Amino acid sequence: MGLYTQLVNGGISKIKPYQAGKPIEEVQRELKLDDVIKLASNENPFGMSAKAQKAALACLASANLYPDANGFYLKQKLHDKFGYDVDEITLGAGSNELINLLFQAYVNKDCNVVFPEYSFVVYPMETTVGGALGISVPLKNFVPDIEAMEKAVNENTRIVIFANPTNPIGTSVSYKALHDFIGKMPKSTLVVIDEAYNEFNRDDPEYVDTASWLLEFENLVISRTFSKAYGLAGLRVGYMLSNSEISSVLNRLRAPFNVNMVALAAATAALDDDEFIRMTVENNTSERLRYENFCRAEGIFMIPSSANFVTMDFKDKDGVEISKKLMQMGVIVRPLQAYGLKSCIRVSIGLREENDRFFASLKEILKTM
Ligand SMILES: Cc1ncc(COP(=O)(O)O)c(C=O)c1O
Structure with missing residues (x-):
């Protein structure tokens, strides 16, 4: 070395x-x-949506200026469309950046991180970067085993993270099981649901917008992206929903202009194209x-x-x-x-x-x- x-x-x-x-x-x-x-x-x-493309092209001419560091219009649109509280939203250059920031803020050598086997590779990677112990919990019939994950959590678990639907396996956990699971987690353990593929799961008859649980669970963190269903992977924009204390920690840590102007404009317009x-x-x-x-x-x-x-x-x-x-x-x-x-x-x-x-x-x- x-x-x-x-x-x-x-x-x-x-x-x-x-x-x-x-x-x-x-x-x-x-x-x-x-x-x-x-x-x-x-x-x-x-x-991507033609509306998003048009908005992206229209703002290129002013790219000599820095973007809005707080992403006002995108946050406002997320509020108007889905009712999310603006203080609970953190914007990132893709959801990957937000996952990095969350680990940077909360994970260190004295704690552990629990995730399902065959998780998105970034979770074990960020755990290693933080010097923490990664606890990988075997799947049950290819689905994250919620009961086993619950057993794996101990007083040193700072984060439990899994994607729903999962990547690279593609299965999903029932919303009821997920809700019960979060309720059993200690407050000092952040439960991160990575919903990069959330839009593709909405035909699940049980589907719930997990953001509606934020009031109930102060340790819940939800990660979403414009890279998949919205078709903006190359522009890099995602958002995280959490209680406002966690989002203010992430906002302190992120680079001031982490989401570029074109990405902000495209994502805001993309939300208008149902x-x-x-x-x-x-x-x-x-x-x-x-x-x-x-x-x-x-x-x-x-x-x-x-x-x-x-x-x-x-x-x-x-x-x-x-x-x-x-x-x-x-x-x-x-x-x-x-x-x-x-x-x-x-x-x-x-x-x-x-x-x-x-x-x-x-x-x-x-x-x-
Ligand atoms: C489960 C999961 N989470 C997060 C990401 C990161 O996506 P992005 O940074 O483009 O938002 C991906 C991308 O493949 C993913 O599969």
């Missing part, structure tokens, strides 16, 4: 860089392919059904998903090899070996024709394996 790695704070030297999905241009360049589709990072296949979200979710639900049917017909094990991606387990076959072969055919998906799921791949649900191309390519590949 070099001197400048030894000198870093906390557990930074122990983490590996985040492995992002390969950009389309990189695959086109490397493999000399013209027509590449990316079904790897759970982005919106429709792009039709775009409806179309996005409708396509996702009907195409997800086609994935289920495809997997059933081909004898592939697919984990039931509540999100905008599906995870397939090829059992005795190697997910990395399948992903490489798909990439050579111009289809980028996500192998899950980094999560210890060597036989699995995660596929983001695309447009109908993109999904057809995935089905046809995978069928070809499996014939040869």
Whole structure:
């Protein structure tokens, strides 16, 4: 280990860089392919709302000025649309930044963090950075095991965090179980529900806006993003909901202009386009059904998903090899070996024709394996 790695704070030297999905241009360049589709990072296949695009373009001309450091209009829109208290909102350059800030604020070597097995890689990473102990709780039938998580929590647990729906597995926890669970947590343990895929779960008959629980549970923190259903991943904007004391801690810690002007304008306008979200979710639900049917017909094990991606387990076959072969055919998906799921791949649900191309390519590949 070099001197400048030894000198870093906390557990930074122990983490590996985040492995992002390969950009389309990189695959086109490397493999000399013209027509590449990316079904790897759970982005919106429709792009963004035309209203968001128009607002983003309109504000470019004033990008010589700093953005509004407090994101007044976006917070106001979130208040007007969903009733959230402006003091309970913290804006971030993607929800990832907000998760980083929360860990930076609350996690240290004297505490532990509890999360489900196969969680979004950022949770164990940030736990390591903070020098804390990460407690990974095995899933039960691919779903976070709420009872086991409750047992794993002790007086040193500063954060319990999990995504609902989960990533990279795609399953979700029942809202009733979640509500009961939060009620049993000590006040000194923050319960963080990462709702990056929340919009895709709204057809759950039990669906509740968990923000309505904020008054009841002062240790509840909810993380949301404009990167997935809203289609603004490249602009980087997300928000966190929490009691106003936690949000003021996060606001103290964040860089003053963390969310750029274009992102603020696009996200504010995106909230005016319910039709775009409806179309996005409708396509996702009907195409997800086609994935289920495809997997059933081909004898592939697919984990039931509540999100905008599906995870397939090829059992005795190697997910990395399948992903490489798909990439050579111009289809980028996500192998899950980094999560210890060597036989699995995660596929983001695309447009109908993109999904057809995935089905046809995978069928070809499996014939040869
Ligand atoms: C569960 C989960 N949380 C958070 C994020 C971060 O998203 P963003 O920083 O783009 O808001 C992702 C992105 O893939 C995710 O899957």
